[in-house]
Amino acid sequence: MTRATIENVRLRTGDRAIIIGAAAIVIYEKAVRDDADLISHRVSAYRKHWLGRIVADAVILTTALHLAAALEPEFDVFHIAMKHLRRNVGGEQ
Numbered sequence: 001m002t003r004a005t006i007e008n009v010r011l012r013t014g015d016r017a018i019i020i021g022a023a024a025i026v027i028y029e030k031a032v033r034d035d036a037d038l039i040s041h042r043v044s045a046y047r048k049h050w051l052g053r054i055v056a057d058a059v060i061l062t063t064a065l066h067l068a069a070a071l072e073p074e075f076d077v078f079h080i081a082m083k084h085l086r087r088n089v090g091g092e093q
Helices: 003-008 013-032 039-045 050-067 077-085
Strands: none
Touching: 039 050, 039 077, 050 077
């Protein structure tokens, strides 16, 4: 990359949110004292109960599909939720 190209790179708010979210997970996982409190271990604990498995798997699948942009907006639970919680998502009212 040339210097001009590097200078034109700008982080968007979403980029900052991803970086902050990833950093928060790293900081939490490093700081946690009991391995049972690691995020992956908590999710595994939820999945031991039939209802916890359904909820955890639904959240994981929904999040993965959202992040992969694998769904049309009308089927994306996050998009639908934000449409009702935030104003002017994607130019919609």
